[in-house]
Amino acid sequence: MEEKFKLENQLCFRLYTASRLITQAYHPLLGEHGLTYPQYLVLLVLWEKDAQPVNDIAKRLVLETNTVTPLLKRMEAEGIVTRSKGKEDARQMIVRLTKKGHDLQKKLTDVPETVGNAVICKSVTPETVPGLFGMLDDIIKQLKQ
Amino acid sequence: MEEKFKLENQLCFRLYTASRLITQAYHPLLGEHGLTYPQYLVLLVLWEKDAQPVNDIAKRLVLETNTVTPLLKRMEAEGIVTRSKGKEDARQMIVRLTKKGHDLQKKLTDVPETVGNAVICKSVTPETVPGLFGMLDDIIKQLKQ
DNA sequence: TATATTTGCATCGTGAACGATATAAATAAC
DNA sequence: GTTATTTATATCGTTCACGATGCAAATATA
Numbered sequence: 445m446e447e448k449f450k451l452e453n454q455l456c457f458r459l460y461t462a463s464r465l466i467t468q469a470y471h472p473l474l475g476e477h478g479l480t481y482p483q484y485l486v487l488l489v490l491w492e493k494d495a496q497p498v499n500d501i502a503k504r505l506v507l508e509t510n511t512v513t514p515l516l517k518r519m520e521a522e523g524i525v526t527r528s529k530g531k532e533d534a535r536q537m538i539v540r541l542t543k544k545g546h547d548l549q550k551k552l553t554d555v556p557e558t559v560g561n562a563v564i565c566k567s568v569t570p571e572t573v574p575g576l577f578g579m580l581d582d583i584i585k586q587l588k589q
Numbered sequence: 590m591e592e593k594f595k596l597e598n599q600l601c602f603r604l605y606t607a608s609r610l611i612t613q614a615y616h617p618l619l620g621e622h623g624l625t626y627p628q629y630l631v632l633l634v635l636w637e638k639d640a641q642p643v644n645d646i647a648k649r650l651v652l653e654t655n656t657v658t659p660l661l662k663r664m665e666a667e668g669i670v671t672r673s674k675g676k677e678d679a680r681q682m683i684v685r686l687t688k689k690g691h692d693l694q695k696k697l698t699d700v701p702e703t704v705g706n707a708v709i710c711k712s713v714t715p716e717t718v719p720g721l722f723g724m725l726d727d728i729i730k731q732l733k734q
Numbered sequence: 735t736a737t738a739t740t741t742g743c744a745t746c747g748t749g750a751a752c753g754a755t756a757t758a759a760a761t762a763a764c
Numbered sequence: 765g766t767t768a769t770t771t772a773t774a775t776c777g778t779t780c781a782c783g784a785t786g787c788a789a790a791t792a793t794a
Contacts (some may be wrong), residue, residue, distance in 0.1 A: 448702065449636055450637065451630070451633050455611065455705075455708060455721070456615065456704065457630060457666070458625075458722060458725040459607050459611060459725065460611075460612065461650075461725075462728045462729050463605045463607075464651070465604065465732035466600065466601040466653070468732070469732060473681075481601075485596070487601075488595070488596050488599070489596065490596065492594075504596065505602075505606075506609070506610070531623040547594065549594065554595070556593040556598075556599075556725065557593065559601070562731070563600060563728055564653075564731075565728065566727050566730040567727045568724050568727055572724065573600065577600070577603060579717065579721050580603040580606075580607050581715055582711050582713055583611070583708055585710070586707070586710040587610035587611065588696065
């Protein structure tokens, strides 16, 4: 009755805490450029492939449109992206990088390495990261069913 | 310039997604009893040791009091906990389980195993979980500096 | 013992997450 | 070709997270 309820035995609590703490590590680096972490994720998606509908971005980030839409509106207000109705399908909103959004990639060039270095520790090294990635990917795949 | 910005190379995105998806797995089980996942975490802390000040709960969950206070107030409104000024230190708010809060433990007895089973997959098994825990604990310890 | 500092908690504002619901456009069924 | 259904996105309400700030009690310092 006791052991299973111990915080120390909870996978979710560890993921939740680790996720929040890494996001906090991003905060000063991104905040300098007026970005939040979820907004940075949107940029990662658009830097890989510009001009995507809301749904493709949401799917990629494993989020719902009711989370992504307000986020994109804030980014539009900041002049980082534009949102415009799709030509062939008028239901779609196509999201495109502005010059400002595109140029942010150069300004944020050091972010991945900086955060990566902050996370390096005893059991998390370039050698062990692939194993960790594999387990997390399995969990994600499993829960997306 | 490209590779480091790929979503597939981001540890944080994996943690963020895995965390959200497991929390979603808890949702129907906890929602049945009017609980959210962070509220469940508070219960885990109080079931281990009742009558703790806000600060101890917050520290245990690696959260700030400005997150925990409103959360506890909602739990108080639900009749799950009580909050009362500390006797020896009047600044402290001591949080105690009500009978309802205490009894929830029995009602939620199947939750850990149900969620645990939902997460079991190829690379995440009772054998590999300790290794995963170790890496996450290291990351958390590292980032808490 | 006054004053300064620290500590514990709360308030406020903003930005996610997300379930539930709504709306319009596209597609399927009849 | 209507009607029904699905699809893409948006709106709404609630609950976190969290930085910034405020306040009162406790402690340290002068």
